[in-house]
Amino acid sequence: MTTLKEPLTLPCGAVVPNRLVKAAMTEGLASIGGVPTGSLERLYGIWSQGGSGVLITGNVVVDAHHLERPGNVVLDRVPDAVMKDALASWASAATAAGNHAWVQISHAGRQTLKTVNPHPKAPSAVKLGLPGGQFGEPVALTADEITELVQRFAIAAKAMKNAGFTGVQIHGAHGYLISQFLSPRSNHRDDSYGGELENRARFLLEIVDATREAVGPEFPVSVKLNSADFQKGGFAFEDSLRVAKWLEEHSVDVIEISGGTYEQPKLLGMEGVEPVEQQHVAESTLRREAYFVDFALAMQKQVSIPLMVTGGFRSRAAMEQALEEGGASLIGLGRPLCVQTDGPTRLLAGAESLPRYEDDLALLPSWLGFLKSISLIRTLSTFATTYWFYAQLDSLGQRGEVIPKLSVFKAALQVSKQQASFMKARERQA
Numbered sequence: 001m002t003t004l005k006e007p008l009t010l011p012c013g014a015v016v017p018n019r020l021v022k023a024a025m026t027e028g029l030a031s032i033g034g035v036p037t038g039s040l041e042r043l044y045g046i047w048s049q050g051g052s053g054v055l056i057t058g059n060v061v062v063d064a065h066h067l068e069r070p071g072n073v074v075l076d077r078v079p080d081a082v083m084k085d086a087l088a089s090w091a092s093a094a095t096a097a098g099n100h101a102w103v104q105i106s107h108a109g110r111q112t113l114k115t116v117n118p119h120p121k122a123p124s125a126v127k128l129g130l131p132g133g134q135f136g137e138p139v140a141l142t143a144d145e146i147t148e149l150v151q152r153f154a155i156a157a158k159a160m161k162n163a164g165f166t167g168v169q170i171h172g173a174h175g176y177l178i179s180q181f182l183s184p185r186s187n188h189r190d191d192s193y194g195g196e197l198e199n200r201a202r203f204l205l206e207i208v209d210a211t212r213e214a215v216g217p218e219f220p221v222s223v224k225l226n227s228a229d230f231q232k233g234g235f236a237f238e239d240s241l242r243v244a245k246w247l248e249e250h251s252v253d254v255i256e257i258s259g260g261t262y263e264q265p266k267l268l269g270m271e272g273v274e275p276v277e278q279q280h281v282a283e284s285t286l287r288r289e290a291y292f293v294d295f296a297l298a299m300q301k302q303v304s305i306p307l308m309v310t311g312g313f314r315s316r317a318a319m320e321q322a323l324e325e326g327g328a329s330l331i332g333l334g335r336p337l338c339v340q341t342d343g344p345t346r347l348l349a350g351a352e353s354l355p356r357y358e359d360d361l362a363l364l365p366s367w368l369g370f371l372k373s374i375s376l377i378r379t380l381s382t383f384a385t386t387y388w389f390y391a392q393l394d395s396l397g398q399r400g401e402v403i404p405k406l407s408v409f410k411a412a413l414q415v416s417k418q419q420a421s422f423m424k425a426r427e428r429q430a
Contacts, residue, residue: 002323004316005348008053008330010253011305014166014220016100016330018053019323020344023256023310023332024104024169024224026058026069028390028419029397032426034064034074035083036090039397044094044101046396050337051345054330055094056169056222059106059176060160062152067116068108068176070422075105075156084163091164102167102222103160105153105211109177110138110186111261115423121145123181123203124188146193146203149177154210157221167220167253170207175261178204179226182243183235183261201243208250222254222308223247227295229261237295241302248303256308256332257296290318290327297327308332315353338392339402361385361408384412391415 008016029040047055059068062076079087094101110128112120114136122138141149157168172178180186181203187194193202204223211221225243229235244255291311300307310332313319322328336343336354343354362385391411392402 001320003320004323004331006323008306010220011251012218012220012253014100014218014253016053017098018051018344018348019319019328019330020052020347021054021056021308021310021330021332022047022050022052022337022344023334024056024058024171025334025338025389025393026072027393027397028058028069028071028415028422029394030071030073032422032429034061034072036073036086037397039394040073041090041093042400043393043397044090045096046341046400047337048094048097048099048101050342051348052099052333052337053344054100054102054167056102056332057094057104059108059171060103060156062105062107062149062156063121065117066108066112066120066177068106068111069113070116070419070426075159076152078155079159084159087159087163087165091160095164095166100166100220102169102220103156103165104169104171104224105156105160106171107149107177109180110135111175111180112136115420122177123186123193126186126188128175140189143191143193150203150206150210153207154214157211158214161215161219167222168211168215169222169224169254169256170204170211171224172204173224173226173256173258175229178207179229179235179261182226182239183229183231185229185231185234197239197242201246204243205246205250208247208252212251217251220253221251222256223252224256224258226261227257227259227292227299230259231261234261237298240295241299244299244303248305252305254306254308254330255299255303256310256330257292257299258310259292259295290322293322293327296322297325300326306330310334314356316347316351319347335389338389338396339404341396341402357389357404358385361388384408387412387415394418 004019029037031037060073060075061067064074064076110120110122118136120138121141124140125138127137128135160168182200187200192199226235227240228237290313293309296307296309306329308330309328313331319331388408388411391414395403
């Protein structure tokens with residue numbers, strides 16, 4: 001039986017010491033200029049001691065005008081001396097215990113908050129369908145801009161390798177820019193980057209090729225890919241299977257299977273502003289715990305490279321069952337590690353499960369639960385619960401400790417205030 005303790009050799013030859021991965025979670029701990037800080041180092045130093053075989057960072061964006069959230073690390077050019085030193089210090093902290101540390105490289109596209117950019121670039125001028133007015137009207141990228149972005153991903157990957165990180169992950173999921181290109185709902189282009197799936201996947205595959213050329217054949221390159229968007233007319237599982245095969249042909253070492261977008265946040269185990277578009281995938285008993293494991297089980301029949309599954313895993317038994325059945329080669333852990341940072345060490349030592357903190361979190365008291373039938377309230381509630389986890393990471397970075405008794409309402413106010421202050425300071429600096 002494959003166990004969590006078993007090492008994994010990747011196609012590039014790198015060896016991951018165990019099967020547990022701290023999945024990417026946005027930190028918001030960079031400076032106003034997008035440079036890694038001591039707080040980011042402290043957070044990753046704590047996680048490095050927590051037992052994960054791999055740590056994957058939160059979004060490092062390749063365009064300062066397209067932050068996933070205020071406080072992202074920004075690497076949109078060849079780094080200067082200050083950035084080089086900061087990246088090296090971050091990498092040193094993140095790999096202190098001998099684990100891998102991979103940097104997630106991203107671009108938010110139309111999922112850039114209006115306060116960051118009222119007219120973000122996207123494949124097409126298709127606005128995000130969320131209530132509340134937090135996202136602006138996007139502008140379609142030109143062909144030259146697409147070419148430049150491909151190179152920015154490669155430049156960022158090379159800089160991370162030089163800094164001492166041990167791999168990179170290209171973020172092609174969750175409705176961010178690459179995911180927007182893949183989805184026919186958000187990609188209405190009529191050039192070589194739109195239309196048929198081969199064209200919609202071109203941006204991703206060009207980024208993978210440029211990244212591989214920049215980092216060489218022995219450096220892990222991963223891609224985070226939606227199993228589906230779970231939206232009518234969106235990126236479906238049949239599309240995901242075809243893209244996965246192409247990624248294998250383009251020398252990707254790991255595909256992380258996730259799903260959903262801001263409009264349909266399946267990655268958080270929640271339903272969005274529209275009905276979920278069901279996919280034609282056989283269900284297993286594992287699906288009760290892990291959101292996307294059935295998609296990985298089906299995909300593993302089509303590709304031979306390692307798959308990583310993130311979303312919902314809490315019990316060691318389910319994790320090891322997924323490994324044994326071929327539903328995953330790596331297990332991604334997210335929200336539990338925002339509080340129980342040594343969760344992987346506990347699992348490797350025989351712990352039966354990790355806490356499910358989200359079960360006890362709610363913006364509204366139970367007697368007001370009926371208000372979630374209103375799409376705006378449901379959206380605000382989803383973001384507020386997410387902000388509770390943001391607040392825990394902020395506390396870990398700033399003080400090295402968590403605040404498990406913090407209320408969702410207070411956390412939402414705290415994070416909103418921090419992000420507003422960040423943006424005001426950014427405007428003054430501009």
